[in-house]
Amino acid sequence: METPLYTALKRHLEKGRAPFHTPGHKGDLRALPEDLLHLDFTELPDTDSLYEACGPIDAAEKAAARLFRSARTLFSAGGCSLCIQAMLRLACPRAGQTVLCGRNAHRSAVQTMALLGLTPVWAMPWDLEAMLSDSTRTFDACYVTSPDYYGRLLDIPALAALCRTRGIPLLVDNAHGTHLAFLEEDLHPLHLGASMTADSAHKTLNVLTGGAFLQIGDARFAGAAKEAMALFGSTSPSYLIMASLDYARAWFSAHPDAYRRVPAHVAHAAACAAARGIPNLSDDPARLTLETAAVGLSGEEAAACFRAHGVEPEMADQACVVCLCTPWNTARDYARLEEAISALPAGRVPLSPPPALPPIPPQRVPLREALLQESRLVPLQKAVGRIAARVVCPCPPGVPPVMPGEEITRDAAAFYEHSGIFALPVL
Ligand SMILES: Cc1ncc(COP(=O)(O)O)c(C=O)c1O
Incomplete structure (x- = not known):
């Protein structure tokens, strides 16, 4: 039997690398329901239906809303991308509406605005507050990404206050930050004043890939939320993914402190990197964004070195290598990560930083x-x-x-x- 993908996945598993990438469960089967594979059902009389939920899916979503203290929480088996689509639809139901949008938006947001016929007004993330303060401009919603891939956080309370003054919703792509609700200092954007957030639960919780939450803080959007999700979502959402969302919610309700030991491990690895002159750019205490360009190594070179030492990072680019750390990373994983950091070649000339971003070019075509x-x-x-x-x-x-x-x-x-x-x- 020829099975190129299945075989590639098995081979990757056999490498036994320390996983510092998504999904958050890190392949630890104890993080997932043990009988998961037997639960691949569909809409049956007793299993409810995602977009017409009135039974166990409805109950599971309500339990998630209680955990996240939201006005409403909706399950997505289509990733955070589906939640982003629904969030934009809810905030701007009419074609032609204007969204003040951080320029670092995920492509799902750009594509959704195109599909819905919305007009983005682009701003660099660091210019959003000034744009919101400019009373000569009008917007129907503000859309931001926080944390970004590097774990950098925007000042959500400040943005939320400016949006409240204008009477417009603040939509936050919180793909990388579902876990922020479980840190010692709760940094989840919903709890800092966002109207809605799109949470890629699978990135940082014990959720199967594709599982995400649409979190609604502003109750005005709760009523139409299912319809907005159904507009873009598959009619065959995976029950395995939905079951894992429900299980993760129950698990975090029972273990609300699980994330609190992660920052200490990250800080230790960051100190190990700092000793070698490599800064950590992440504001999220559960993420390590090592700027290896500071010691003359591209992120890709550093990632290759990590892999040679049995560590698989989440992402590498020209300047940085990013590691996602969750409660399912083991002490052995961190030991290997620190070994890998210590083994990075030293003494090179720092890479030159990228040039400043050019000004936003003129829009010629919608x-x-x-x-x-x-x-x-x-x-x-x-x-x-x-x-x-x-x-x-x-x-x-x-x-x-x-x-x-x-x-x-x-x-x-x-x-x-x-x-x-x-x-x-x-x-
Ligand atoms: C910032 C950001 N937003 C949204 C997404 C989309 O999330 P998902 O893959 O769960 O659809 C990603 C995926 O990496 C992301 O990095």
């Missing part, structure tokens, strides 16, 4: 029109002056220099070139 049109990939030199057709995002900084529909300026092309991107999809 987002929807650009993203839904056919595109052609052209070399950078030929792309200058043309209209961008898709999101192409160099990391760092995790902010696309050009969004679909915007003109590809000379500065933007130079930025892409510096990031090792030599061709762009254009209209």
Whole structure:
């Protein structure tokens, strides 16, 4: 029997690497219901139906709402992307509405705004507060990403206060931060004033990949929330994923302190890195974002070295390697991580930082029109002056220099070139 994917997964498992990547359960079967594989059911008279929930799914969602102290919590078996889609739909139900949007938005948000015919007003994440304070501008909602992939947090209380003053909802892509509710200092954006959050529970809790929560803080959005999820979601949501969401909720209700020992491990590994001159950029105390460029190593080189020492990180880019730490990482995992950090080659000249991001280019074609049109990939030199057709995002900084529909300026092309991107999809 030829099974390329199944075989690749088995081979990866056999490597026995210390997992510092998603999903949060880290393959520890004790983190999941033990009989999970037997529970792959569908909508039956006694198993409820996700988008018409009135039985056990409804009860499970209500129990999750109690744990997260939300006005309503909805299960997603379609990842956080589905929650982002629903969040935008709920906040802006009419085509043409305007969303003040952090430029580091996940592509699911960009694509959803195109599908719904919404108009994004882009702002660098650090300019959002100033934009919200500008009374000459009007917006129907504000959409931000916090934490970002590096674990950097925005000032959600400040953004929430500005949104309240304007009477607009604050939507937070909290894909990387479901666990923030379980830290000693509760940093979950819902508890800091967000109107809604999209939580990729599978990234940091003991949830199967694809499991996520739409968290609603502002009760005005609760009533239409199922319909908004159903607009984009599959009619066959996985019961395994939904069961794992329910199980994780029950597990964290019983073990609310489980995350509190994680920051100490992260701090120890961060100190080990700091001793070698490698800073940790993460504000999230359960995440390690090692800026290896500071010691002359790209994140990709560092990740290769980690793998050679039996450690699998979550993500690596030109400057950083990112490790996600959850209660299911073991003392042995951390020991291997520290060994891997100690083994990174030392004494190199720091890599030069990326150039400053160019100014946001002019929008020539509406987002929807650009993203839904056919595109052609052209070399950078030929792309200058043309209209961008898709999101192409160099990391760092995790902010696309050009969004679909915007003109590809000379500065933007130079930025892409510096990031090792030599061709762009254009209209
Ligand atoms: C910032 C951010 N938002 C949203 C998502 C989408 O989450 P999911 O893969 O659960 O759909 C991701 C995925 O990595 C992400 O990094």
